Amino acid sequence: MSTGDNRRDALLIAGLGVIIVGVWLWLGSASTIQLMVSAVSYALIALGLNVQWGYAGQFNFGVMGFLMLGGYAVVLTSFPVNEAFWSSDGPNLLGRAIVAALLGLALVLAAHRVDRIGIRGRAKVFVVVVAYALAYLGYRSQIDPATVLIESEAGFVGGFGLHPILGWLVGGILAGIVAYLVGKACLGLRTDYLAIATIGIAEIIRALLKNMDWLTRGTLTVSPLPWPVPTALETGIDDATLSLITARAGFLSLLVVLIAVIFVLLQRAYAAPWGRMMRAIRDNHIAAEAMGKDVKARQLEIFVLGAFLMGIGGAMLSTYVQLFDPGGYQPINHTFIVWVMVIVGGAGSNVGALFGGVLIIVAWNMSEPVSRLLFQQLDTLVQAIGWAGIPDVDARALQMRVFLLGVVITIALRYAPRGLIPERIRRHEDE
Amino acid sequence: MNELVFFINKVLVSGSVLGSVYALGAVGVTLIFGILRFAHFAHGDMMTMGAFVSFLLAAAFAAIGIQTPLPTGFIVLPFALPIAAALALSIDRGFYKPLRDRGVRPVTLLIASIGVTLMIQGLIRLFFGVSNRSFFENEAKEIFRIAVIGAKRSISFSEPQVLLIITTVVAVTALHLFLTRSRLGKGMRAMADNADLARVSGINTGEVVRATWIIAGSLACLAGTMLALDVSLKPDLAFNIVLPIFAAAIVGGLGHPYGAIAGGFLVGFAETLAVFNWSSVLRPFKDVLPDGWTLPSNLSLVPTDYKLTVAFVILVIVLLFRPTGIFKGAST
Incomplete structure (x- = not known):
């Protein structure tokens, strides 16, 4: 790890910080904290995918399914008893x-x-x-x-009325159990076959959760899910804005603490012999097997670990919006975007996954107001020339973010295939 | 007889329609996989894109005032197919070829195809909005009814459905002749079999790749347009069925065009059969049932909500047990 690389990483992270400060100045505290809650949850999900794809080279395109399982686990655990x-x-x-x-x-x-x-x-x-x-x-x-x-x-069945944080844990465990079954069956498949199989499984999970009305209320959606910290109404602060900011800030700090702990543990694991073994399996599983490593068991282990993190992330997302809506899960918003995060951030690098998660969520959410602003300017411009205005400007501007995501992934693959903060393996000669 | 007509309408007609769309899509997916060795995820959106090309051309035709007995969306196909093929070629040039030249793994190409999916979808939504559109705003969609003696209901299907099945047969025959008779088609099969050997034998692999994109792009446009004629045109028209299409291609064995056609119909019929309510067909046998047996009102294999899920289940099962397709050994 050279100092040049470190300086580059620090510069990138500082740049992201500047963007967030800019967003804060523009949108105010309440919206920025909301954006950061979403960004931090997605950063955890990106960490989960980074464990699977970056550590072990597993092509999991079923992220959405694990997020849904996490979200549903919160309903089952912490929704009041019916x-x-x-x-x-x-x-x-x-x-x-x-x-x-x-x-x-x-x-x-x-x-x-x-x-x-x-x-x-x-x-x-x-x-x-x-x-x-x-x-x-x-x-x-x-x-x-x-x-x-x-x-x-x-x-519908209702929940058990337990604490939401327990719900997050159950979310991770539920996703982990399903990942164990999926991994047991599918991990032997070649990369693109594994991708297609996991997409299929995620779609099956979605169809089940959407149509099992007795379990999940289906398209009727379940809300409000309880918060682990006092909500805006429960803070006891009279000022509406201040109570909103306090509540959201409480939620965000809880997430940040949790993710910091998970991040440290993952970094330790990565640097440990376990991480070295995983990289060995990823880079040449035949050689690793020849060295006596139980490749199948290790791959299953890492698939479950990644899904566990995704389940927790999915549970956090539903808890924050206090809503479980099986119809609201889409492959673009819940699978592909996580892939973009990991690729842009740098596969195999935990810092990269966190960076990518926050960056992409900020870009995804900010592209809407920015493109609306641009489109409205364009609209006034064409009308000034004397042409007809653009019909439903706002609805169209919203679609820019899907396009933007596609552009980002293409540029990243072309010009930064290893990501912005790539994996750097420490070797003895570097030290 | 009523029951038979009901069965024909619900299973034979809709199964063949769905099967044709899946088959046309799956052939493209399978050809690209055979030649370029990656799962082209953007194929669904290439279908949608093709449908929008036809839609624009149809609007232009209507504006000039060209009216024919056939749907305008079908008449414009000879013009739409080359445009779609050119678009497919330029997508390859712009997004896949640079990566291929760098010698990336197929996995990277799959990720790139997801980028392409997102871009096409974003652009379509940007220009056309998210609303549903119909090819039949200015003309009537003809519906044929064949009266059956002794039945109250008649067998009914629409004009686009007939055209869809006819064009599928024509396209499949043309593809078969191309693959078996023409030099380029033989080269294509050779390259799908063993790319290095094909190159050493003097086959122009660049030309084969271009031919693949032209065929896949035009078939995608054909399938997308016919699907949009049958139902309606919307930005996620084919994105939702890209997995059933992959299921069809995998059932037939990725890389085998004939398998993909069979797989398409297999998946299409499996979907319609799985949600078909058998109790309506069994009703004539109500009187011969043993005492105490009653016919439940709904006797379908899976609830209707799970129609698409049937395809996903087939996909996963085939991947797990016969990843090389169910016709392994039968095809060359």
């Missing part, structure tokens, strides 16, 4: 559906082992398919009446 559900017949029916699902799972697992009793080849495939079909039908026969009852009598 008495109407617990006093109805719902828990009983749901319990039967869970039993049916478990029995189905046992049936499928048993079917996978029929070769022990001499059924092999095509016959085994047939048995397995039949087992899956029976398991599915059995589950459907129990879950369908349960969902109808819950939706008509109680609306």
Whole structure:
């Protein structure tokens, strides 16, 4: 690590600081803190992807799915208890559906082992398919009446009314469990196949959470989710602006502390033998395997770790807006943007991921007012010439940010393929 | 007979329409993968872009006053296809070729294609807004009905649907002839098989790459326009179906054009069959059911909300169990 590199990094970070101060002067404290909450949450998600892609070279394009799981975990954990559900017949029916699902799972697992009793080849495939079909039908026969009852009598299952920070932890764990199952099945796939598979899985998660009204209220959305710190109304400050700023600042400082802890831990892990092993697997997994490393287990481990961080980040985002809306998740806003962050920041570099996360969120959110300003100027200009004005200027200006994201990714790949703050591996001769 | 007509309308007609769109898209995806070895994620948006090119041309035709018995959006295709092909070529020139020349890994090209997706989508939304548009604002969408003896309902399909299926058949036949008869097509197959060997054998690989983009771009434009004629034109027209298209290409084995066509129809029919309500077909057998059995009102395999999810599930299952496609060994 040379001093030139350090100076460059410091300059870039200082530049980002100047941009944020500019935003603050323009938009005021309340909006800037809101922007920074979003930026910091996304920075954590970018760290998660950086662990997967930067440390291990895993091509996870299902970030959105893990964010949704995190968001839903907050609903389940910290949304107030729904008495109407617990006093109805719902828990009983749901319990039967869970039993049916478990029995189905046992049936499928048993079917996978029929070769022990001499059924092999095509016959085994047939048995397995039949087992899956029976398991599915059995589950459907129990879950369908349960969902109808819950939706008509109680609306949805509700939550457990626990503390939101516990919800964030549950979000990470839920995302981690799903990542374990996904990774177990998919991590053997080649890069682009893994990308397509994870996109598909994220879409399946989205479809499920969007349509399981009994669990998530679907498109009806769940709100308000409780905050871990006092909200603007709970601060007890009379002045509306001041209470808003206090509440948001409280939330932001909580996030900053959490992320600082996670960042330090990740940096330590990266510098430790564990990190070196991960880089070895990423750069040449065959050689690493020859050295006796359990490549599959290590890759699964890192996939789960990355998804855990994404789940926490997704939980933070929903908690802040106090809303879980499964219809609001889009691949562009929740998967591709995170990829842009990691690529622009520098794959493999945690500082880069944090930098990229904050930079891209600021650019993404600021491109709307900036382009609206530009478009309005253009509009007055063309009207001054005597042409017709641009129809729905504001709605069109908003679309500029999608284009901008595409331009950023293209420029980054062309001119800074290793990112703005690239990975720098410390070697002994450097010291 | 009513039940049979219902089945034909709900499964045969909509399955073939969906299958044709998927097949046309998947052929492009699979050709690009075969030649350039990367998953071209921007293919869906190239379809949307093609549809908007046709839309602009159709508007121009309408402004001049050209009226034909066929939909104007279909008449403009001979002009729209070259434009779309040129756009596809320039996208390759501007965004993929510089990276290829630097010798980056295919993964980087996949990321670049996501950048292209975002740019195309941003530009389309910028210029056309986010509203739905229709090709049939100034002309009527003809609907054919075939009366079936003994049935109250009739088999019905619209003019764009007929045109879509006809053009798919024509395009697939033309592609088949090109790949098997022409020098360039044979070169394309050779390069898909083994790029280095093709280069040593004197095949102009640059020309093959250009041909690939021309074919993929025009097929994308064709599929996008026909889809927009059938439903409506909106900026996320094909972005939403890019995954089913990948599912189709992967089911058929990435890199195999014939597999992609079969995969397209397979995925299309799987989607329509999965959400089809079987109880309406089984209704005639109501009387022969054993005592105590009643026919539930909804007997579909999955709820209608999960229609697209069927494609994702097929995609993931095929990737996990047969990543080289289900026709492995059958195709050359």
